[in-house]
Structure formats: structure tokens, C-alpha cells
Amino acid sequence: MIGFGNRRRARSGSTAVEFALIASVFLTMSLGIMEAGLLLWTQGALQSTASLTARCAAIKSPDCTTGATPGTPQYAVAAAKSWVFSGIIVNANVVPTTTACTSGVIYQKVTITSAYWAGSLLPPPLNGKTLTAVAYFPVSTCL
Numbered sequence: 001m002i003g004f005g006n007r008r009r010a011r012s013g014s015t016a017v018e019f020a021l022i023a024s025v026f027l028t029m030s031l032g033i034m035e036a037g038l039l040l041w042t043q044g045a046l047q048s049t050a051s052l053t054a055r056c057a058a059i060k061s062p063d064c065t066t067g068a069t070p071g072t073p074q075y076a077v078a079a080a081k082s083w084v085f086s087g088i089i090v091n092a093n094v095v096p097t098t099t100a101c102t103s104g105v106i107y108q109k110v111t112i113t114s115a116y117w118a119g120s121l122l123p124p125p126l127n128g129k130t131l132t133a134v135a136y137f138p139v140s141t142c143l
């Protein structure tokens with residue numbers, strides 16, 4: 001017959017094994033959730049930057065018309081710094097265009113693309129993802 005002390009000793013390592021199994025899954029899940037949150041936060045920041053840039057270009061703000069060339073990309077890069085961090089987009093990532101007459105309105109369109117900067121833990125469909133933000137702002141009416 002096994003005594004009380006022997007039974008207790010026979011189960012002493014099971015807690016460590018259970019913790020190792022559960023902790024690895026929990027840690028991976030927690031880091032994945034945090035990474036997905038960063039992905040959504042970055043997408044939201046790019047969308048806000050695109051909206052602000054489209055409005056700035058549409059109302060012809062002095063901030064967006066610096067120098068001989070339109071300063072829309074420079075404005076977008078500066079605006080993105082306040083939302084995310086410096087260097088997330090460069091001038092080449094910002095494409096401002098004016099649309100043709102659509103439903104009686106001409107729109108200023110701004111498209112911003114950026115590679116996701118922290119996609120190391122996400123699974124392959126989201127890892128290395130390119131984020132795109134598009135915003136429109138009405139410029140004038142047309143007939």
C-alpha cells in the first residue's frame with residue numbers, strides 16, 4: 001500500500017508540466033492579440049492621416065501648398081509622425097489625386113500605403129502586410 005507521502009511525491013511534477021503547456025499557449029495567444037491590436041491601430045492612424053491630408057489638399061491650406069510643388073506628401077508625413085512614429089511613411093507613399101466629376105462633385109483623393117512595421121508574430125496572411133488608407137474630401141461641385 002502506498003503511503004500518503006509517496007502519493008504526494010508522485011504528483012509533484014505535474015503542476016510544472018501543466019504550467020508549461022498552458023503558459024506557452026497563453027503567451028503565444030497574448031502576443032498575437034497585442035500584435036493584431038498594433039496592426040489595427042496602425043491602420044487607423046494611416047486612415048486618419050489620409051483624411052487630414054485629403055482635407056488639407058482640398059481646402060488648399062498653406063500647409064499643403066508649400067514651394068513650387070504641392071506639399072501634400074510632406075504634410076502627410078508630418079501628420080503621420082503625430083499618430084504613429086517617424087518614418088512609417090515617406091513622400092513616395094502618398095499619392096494625392098483629384099477625381100473626375102462624380103455625382104456632381106469633384107473630390108480630392110489621397111492614397112497612403114505603408115508596410116506593416118511590427119508583423120513578426122502574426123501568422124502568414126497578416127505577416128508582412130501592406131496597409132492602404134484611402135480618403136476623399138469634396139473640392140467643388142460640377143455640372
